[in-house]
Amino acid sequence: MKLLSLRDVYGETLVELGRSNPNIVVLDADLAFSTKTHLFKEFFPDRFFDLGLAEADMMSTAAGLASCGKIVFASTFAIFATGRAYEQIRLSINYSQLSVKIVATHAGLATGADGYSHQALEDIALMRVLPNMQVIAPCDTEQVSSIIKTIAQIDGPFYVRLPKISLPKIYEHFEFQPGCSVVLREGNDITIGAIGPMVAEALEAHNILKSKGISARIIDFVSVKPIDETAIKKACIETKAFITCEDHSVIGGLGDAVAKVILEYKPIPHFRVGVQDTFSESGDHTDLYNKYGLMANHIANYAIKLLDS
């Protein structure tokens, strides 16, 4: 299966946007070659600022630029964007409702060999809790391109989380809308909701379950906030159990967002696949997914257990 880099497409889409919109400004914190914002720099050096190893400074600078009418994309690794500069995002960007699009890369265990220090496992939780902040987790390059183009046209702050790893193409064509989700496979036994790299795993789990006679509905919850409540409620009526899958802590991420809707609407058994409340470590991304229970076979086993219970 051909794997494509979401980060490359992010950089390429920025260049495309830069051509049509002179108001686009891009900031980075000394990771431009990793986040791929360097592509924008090559074409528009006057609208690119590398603020160095100063994430807090970068986020507040983004706020100042946005307050003067710029549409600002600010990028670095997800852990530094959300952790190092949390309060700057909270006050100078989010509270002020400014048009800063935080596009963070190297999210989750899939960051791999760099280890715990570089694997953002809490970024969704940190961003979700901020009022008004929209949180998006794409699973393939088609989504990235559409998301970046769409949010550039919508006023206000966004958080977009990208993995380091390349991923298979899920969509032939995708059009992002805030709060959207996509049913990728129909099913009526169990619903599996996933984001990011876990969407491909969920699709594989669908096949494993199918071979065992279990019909799993697969939903891509690309918009973690706002979350598509209608799709969750529908699943609560039409399927018997729910599994959420994310390369993120099970605390505060997609699983909790879905659980809230299930609990308040019509409780059905729900299991959250993700990094349990524990520290991670260095390793190849598939080794890590294996150890921490994030592979398709894990998802399928959880599904079977949940349906049996």
Place this chain on the structure above:
Amino acid sequence: MENKRCDLKMKELQEIARETRKDIIKMINIAGSGHPGGSLSCVEIVVALYFRVMHHNPKAPRGATSWTDRDRFVLSKGHSVPTVYSVLSRMGFFPRDWLWKLRKIGSGLDGHPCMIKTPGIEASTGSLGQGLSIANGMALAGKMDKKDYRVYVLLGDGEIEEGQIWEASMTTSRYGLDNLCAILDHNRLQIDDSIKNIKNPYPLAEKWQSFGWEVVEVDGHNFDELLKAFEYSKQVKGKPTMIIANTIKGKGVSFMENQLAWHGKSPTTEQCELAIKEIDQP
């Protein structure tokens, strides 16, 4: 579009400063909480900026119909916002009676600046250390758009203990933001002790100079010196200017001056009356 008052004489500025001090004391007394010390120390700085230095228009503040060429002011030491509220109301950004609802629910005047709620406020601050970066963003935008507006940012001397200030100070000089002028309210005290005893940020001028800034030191309660420094900052090319304004925390109220305890305490009604009497008859 301009609204500064070049005709104002020193005596009139001093009169406005006195009125502003009285507003601050009254506001914080009615609110029952707030920060009189650092609000009183920066009165002349804020009055000079809004009444003599900055180009702005209270009829077209930040927002959809704003005057985009206006000068910007960022209060990085957000707890001193009573001073700014008083001056903004006097300029006509919002009605005077808002002042007496400071820190009350639905008043439009929160305990710390909010650019969404309050007309004339250019940046949401209150968590220290973020204002200089925000001001840098505004100054960068001005350079990109080839606009002539200037950006002024007021920092506290305790605030510069925040690491982000120094991250930002490198950005300002790296990009040669000569359209930015920072003012340091050097009142020498923070909440727990003197800045010297807490983290000792001295020598101030040398630090900022070594970070690539033009540095001017003035008496922060002297309009003549402040206005000359602001004028000088406009002549400086290729680098930002830092005006170190030597001030007195609690300035104008004898029992508040240089007293740690008045950093964040509301005066009683009795103390309020006494303070206003002192300000009226120094």
